[in-house]
Amino acid sequence: MPLPKLKFDKTKCAECKAISCLVKCQYMDFKDKDKAKKEWQKVINGEDSSVLKSCTTCYACEEYCPFGNHPFYLIVERQEEKGILPAPRPIITMWINQCQPVGRFMVGKVEERALSYCLLPQFNTLVKGKLFDGIALSVIFGQEFFCNAVYLHYAKASVIKDRLPKIVENIKKQGIKELVCLHDECYGTFTSLTSAYDIDMPFKPIHYYEYLYGRLKELKDLIKPLNIKAAYQRNCSARLCPEIDHYVDDIFGLLGVERVKREYDRENALCCAEIFRMAMGPVLADDVQKRNINDMVRFGAEYCVFNCPACWDSLAHKVVKQGIKPIHMIDLCKLAIGEEQALKLPELVAEV
Amino acid sequence: MTTTSALCDSLIKIVGKNFVSNQKEERYFYARDGGLMPPHEPDFVVMPKTAEEVQEIVKLANREKVPIVPKGAGLALTGLVIPQRGGIVLDMKRMDRILEVNEKARYVVVEAGVTQGVLKSYLQKHHPHLRHSIPDSPPVATIVANAVIHGQGRLSQQHGFNSDMVSGLEVVLPTGELCRIGSCSVSKYWFSKGPPLPDLSGLFLGWFGTTGIITRLGLKLYPCKKMRDIMLFLADKAELIPDIMLRLSHTEMVEDVVVSAAPLPLRFRGTFWIMAYITGDSDEELEFKRKMVWNALWEYFESRDLGFLSVSPDMKAPLMSMPSKDTSRFADVSKGGGFQYAGPITPIEKFPAFIRKLEEVATKYNVFYASTTRLIGAGHCMMFSFSFSFNRANTDEMARAKKALYECSKFALEEGGVLWKADIYEQRLLMDKMDPNTLVLMKKIKQLLDPNGIMNPGNWEVK
Numbered sequence: 117m118p119l120p121k122l123k124f125d126k127t128k129c130a131e132c133k134a135i136s137c138l139v140k141c142q143y144m145d146f147k148d149k150d151k152a153k154k155e156w157q158k159v160i161n162g163e164d165s166s167v168l169k170s171c172t173t174c175y176a177c178e179e180y181c182p183f184g185n186h187p188f189y190l191i192v193e194r195q196e197e198k199g200i201l202p203a204p205r206p207i208i209t210m211w212i213n214q215c216q217p218v219g220r221f222m223v224g225k226v227e228e229r230a231l232s233y234c235l236l237p238q239f240n241t242l243v244k245g246k247l248f249d250g251i252a253l254s255v256i257f258g259q260e261f262f263c264n265a266v267y268l269h270y271a272k273a274s275v276i277k278d279r280l281p282k283i284v285e286n287i288k289k290q291g292i293k294e295l296v297c298l299h300d301e302c303y304g305t306f307t308s309l310t311s312a313y314d315i316d317m318p319f320k321p322i323h324y325y326e327y328l329y330g331r332l333k334e335l336k337d338l339i340k341p342l343n344i345k346a347a348y349q350r351n352c353s354a355r356l357c358p359e360i361d362h363y364v365d366d367i368f369g370l371l372g373v374e375r376v377k378r379e380y381d382r383e384n385a386l387c388c389a390e391i392f393r394m395a396m397g398p399v400l401a402d403d404v405q406k407r408n409i410n411d412m413v414r415f416g417a418e419y420c421v422f423n424c425p426a427c428w429d430s431l432a433h434k435v436v437k438q439g440i441k442p443i444h445m446i447d448l449c450k451l452a453i454g455e456e457q458a459l460k461l462p463e464l465v466a467e468v
Numbered sequence: 469m470t471t472t473s474a475l476c477d478s479l480i481k482i483v484g485k486n487f488v489s490n491q492k493e494e495r496y497f498y499a500r501d502g503g504l505m506p507p508h509e510p511d512f513v514v515m516p517k518t519a520e521e522v523q524e525i526v527k528l529a530n531r532e533k534v535p536i537v538p539k540g541a542g543l544a545l546t547g548l549v550i551p552q553r554g555g556i557v558l559d560m561k562r563m564d565r566i567l568e569v570n571e572k573a574r575y576v577v578v579e580a581g582v583t584q585g586v587l588k589s590y591l592q593k594h595h596p597h598l599r600h601s602i603p604d605s606p607p608v609a610t611i612v613a614n615a616v617i618h619g620q621g622r623l624s625q626q627h628g629f630n631s632d633m634v635s636g637l638e639v640v641l642p643t644g645e646l647c648r649i650g651s652c653s654v655s656k657y658w659f660s661k662g663p664p665l666p667d668l669s670g671l672f673l674g675w676f677g678t679t680g681i682i683t684r685l686g687l688k689l690y691p692c693k694k695m696r697d698i699m700l701f702l703a704d705k706a707e708l709i710p711d712i713m714l715r716l717s718h719t720e721m722v723e724d725v726v727v728s729a730a731p732l733p734l735r736f737r738g739t740f741w742i743m744a745y746i747t748g749d750s751d752e753e754l755e756f757k758r759k760m761v762w763n764a765l766w767e768y769f770e771s772r773d774l775g776f777l778s779v780s781p782d783m784k785a786p787l788m789s790m791p792s793k794d795t796s797r798f799a800d801v802s803k804g805g806g807f808q809y810a811g812p813i814t815p816i817e818k819f820p821a822f823i824r825k826l827e828e829v830a831t832k833y834n835v836f837y838a839s840t841t842r843l844i845g846a847g848h849c850m851m852f853s854f855s856f857s858f859n860r861a862n863t864d865e866m867a868r869a870k871k872a873l874y875e876c877s878k879f880a881l882e883e884g885g886v887l888w889k890a891d892i893y894e895q896r897l898l899m900d901k902m903d904p905n906t907l908v909l910m911k912k913i914k915q916l917l918d919p920n921g922i923m924n925p926g927n928w929e930v931k
Contacts, residue, residue: 206702206739207775214735237782390778397769397776398762429780437751 119277120313124190126160128183137177137187142386143400144170156187159194167191168200173269173395174387175355178308186312188268188355195271203395208270215266217259217282224255228293231324233257234302238425238459242446243298245455246338247331251296260286263297263305265353269391280305281315288318295319296327300423304356325363328449332370338453341372346448347417347440348375349408349431350385351424358383364421367445371452378415380408390430405434413438421448425459432461472511475532479514479556482524487515487562498539498557502799503808504858504870505547505891510537510557517562519638519646519683526681527644529556529922537924538677540613541583543605545808546891548617548676552926560610563683566590573659574598574689575635580612580682584791587611591689599623599692601630604792604840612682617889618674618813620842620851622724622745622790623690625717628845631673634661636686639672642679642918650686658686671913676889677924679917693747695754696723698787699761701742702775706820708768709740709841713816715764716744717847721757723747728794729823730838732801740823741777743787798838804859806866810877810894811853814885816843822852825879830856833872835865851888854880892926899930 135153138146144167146152158165168191177187195202215235231251233239235258243252261283267275284306287295297303306321332339348364361382368375380386386408393401412420412435420435422428422444432442447457472490479488489495490512500507511534516522529536535555542549551557563579566587570576578587584600585607591598601621603614614621619630627633636650636658647653649668650661661669672680703709709727716725724745730736744761748754768774779787786793799807814822819841830837838855854876856869877887877894881901887894899907911930914921 201772204702204769204772204775206704206773207777209704209738210702210735210775210777213737213739214733216734218734393778394776397766398758426780430778 117281119274120281120315122186122189122193122273123312123314124160125183125185128185129156129160129187132183134182136180136182138167140180140383141177142384143172143174159187159190162194162197164198165194168195168198171195171202172392172400173202173352174391175268175352176383176385177355179355179358179383186308189273189309189312192268192271192273196273200271202269202271203391207394208272211266211270212272212275215259215262215264217262217279217286219260220258221260221286222256222258223290225253226256226290226292227251227254228291229296230254230256230290230292230294231296231298232261232263232287232302234297234299235259235262236299236425238428239298241458242425242444244458245450246335246453247328247446247449247455256287256290256292256295263299263302263309265301265305265309265356269352269395276309277313280309280313284310284315284317284319292319294322296322296324298324299425300351300353300357300360303360304353308356323357323360323363325360325367325445328446329363329366329370332367332449332453335453336370339370340452340454342448342452343372344418345374345376345416346419346421346443347378347412347415348381349388349420349422349424349427350381351427352387352391354385354423364445367449371448373419373421373448376412376415376417378411378417380411386411388424388427388430390426405431409435409438409440412440419443419448421445428459436461475528475534476512478528479512479525482528483514483516483521487517489513498542498559499550501542501545501547501550502806503545503547503891504806504866504873505550508550508552509554510551511554512556513559514556515559515562519563519640522558522563522640522681522683523644523646525556525558526640526642526922530643530920533920533922535925536681536922538580538681540581540610541606541608543609544613544617544889546889546894548889548891548924548927552892552924555922555925558681560612560681567684568658569595569598569689570657570659571595571598573657575658575686576600576689577636577658577684577686578611579684580610582611583607584609584611584614587687588790591692595689597692598689600687600689601627601633602790603630604794607791611687612685615685615687616673616676616682620844625722625725625843625845627688627690628848633688634669634673634685635659635688636661636684637669637672637682638684639680639682642920642923646683647680652686661686671917676927678914678928679923681923693753694749695751696745696747696788697754697758698779698784699744699746699758700777700779700787701744701765702739702777703742703768703773704739705773706740706823708773709742709819710816712742712765712768712774713819713843713850714847716742716761717843719757719760719764720846721746721760725843727819727841728839729826730798732836794840798855798857801836801838801857802859802862802865804861806858806860806869807855808858808869808873809853809855810873810880811851811888812877812880812885813844813849813851813888814880814883816847816850818883818885819850819852821883822854822880825876826854829854829872829875829879832875833868835869835872837872852880852885895928899928
């Protein structure tokens, strides 16, 4: 079967005056729009471009593009075509091997509405309590359901195109009509990536923020306002579904949480940067993490609210050192309805 | 010759009836270890409590010319404590006292039955700023047995073999005399196993209990930093591994360097996992060491040949555990709990050839493999394990694993390696290749110390 092709409309780029994909990039210097336009044209034409080597794979240009024209996916395609490795080869090999489907379907008592843990075991800890009454056992997990968006970081669009249609089929075969995605990467895959690659979607993806917001409204009598100031940690794949961000405000509003108006939030967010460490070494990663956390401190955040378990792994112990409490969004909701935080800070230092 | 019954009575007289057995179940258990060597039953299992009891037992065995095999936890997996000619297995577990920790001279004196796990726990509780080099065997492995087989551990990259960390011995000679080796022979302090005296520890370390029974051992302790972390690098070219190990060693910042390779789980397939462990008393110290490691490997990272893997806490925990639990997990990959490895000590330049051989042999014999390499000393050598797991209920698979192991051992020897904790077959391979004059020397030593050949016969037997 032929691999799906990226739906990219170069006429949209031709008409674009803003070149936001490059001009807004936090890691490449394209303040000069003319220069940006020329460089982007090279990417479109499949020519060598500094963009292909300098891209940190932060995903943000997917959000910056006003036309939804998928500039980042095009960069990934071009990187792969030219054999440019955004990360060291062994890391890419490891990821490709680790997540390949092996015919092992890890499912709970799956119903028409189900939760996707993707390949993140942390959700086994998080998904508990009243918020998940009636759905907690309806779960899919593992390589057979792995969304594969991670290969965007590794210039392996071909892996996504090869595996994703089968993943979608696997989910369909479970009889799932509505899939509550507990990770932006999944939700972004089943909305943005499938759309960009024209892959039919036989089920409806629901972002877990939407799900949580709905449950919290049902449980509103249990909510005791937390009255805290929190920094929100946006993750890279949030850039694939920026339309979801309003739910952060909606949920925070229900819980009595103030989303601190800091420099590095919303469109200007800094990701957890751990992917930079693996791709480019420690200097950029350390710098981004330091700026991000200092920003949280500067704006008086008491909590750092995480969306992504991988961000949690990267930053939780670092924010604690700055006196900020790390908490996952699901746990934040639990606190407000009188339940306990489940995902706790990992031990920093193992036994000697 | 004394009858079996009379011998039993004599043993009971020495250690008491609760600590002597010639019952079938004990003889069955002490006839084997977890590896592939065929079992052979002892006539007696004896558990002494004191060095004096050991002396009495050895004198009795010597008088009666009964073989005697000292045993720790029996975890070498190469049959070193299987009583090849029957006789007495001397289980040292009751000699389990930690006798002294000298904080200022940084050593501990333990009896022969003290285990790695107990010493680790004791130091953590009573001397948290001191540690010893923990091998990746299960925690019931004994300190003495590990030193006797020249084991390696978490500090081997910095300080060499665990036997290099021995700081004194108390030994019962095969003729029953109790003898002290090292500084403790002239002083109350156990700070050196040899220097500035003639180093006699070599008469016992590496001899697998064929020259005497160690009843006490002094072991060097090392600073225990408050923090410890792992830096995990991935490579996919075996040819680069020796230089990567050397560069890590060059930093003089790394406590331990281990390289793993296995086809399963899938995440391991096609890559070598290079684990560099660092320690520090502060974030700043750790960060400095991280930078040094990054700098050392930057060239390979920049060329995209070497990757860095950020490790999540759930992944980090097993990688940081001491001992590593991976060995136990690997032992049951084929189900049925069988596992053995050949672990030649060899120059690190041999890594690519050894990996190729491992893959070739695993395919040839259709056995599941893994390899763990530990850097020993500042790049002086490495322990490279050719590891195979098997199902104990599957005799065919066991036979294939055995063939695979011996082919790897022969190969390692041909390539200039020296077989580690060699079983009796491998000992023969080693002795066949050994300088004849060295063999004569070994034979003279053995005959001098053990004139009746009662000590662990079958092992290190020079024809």
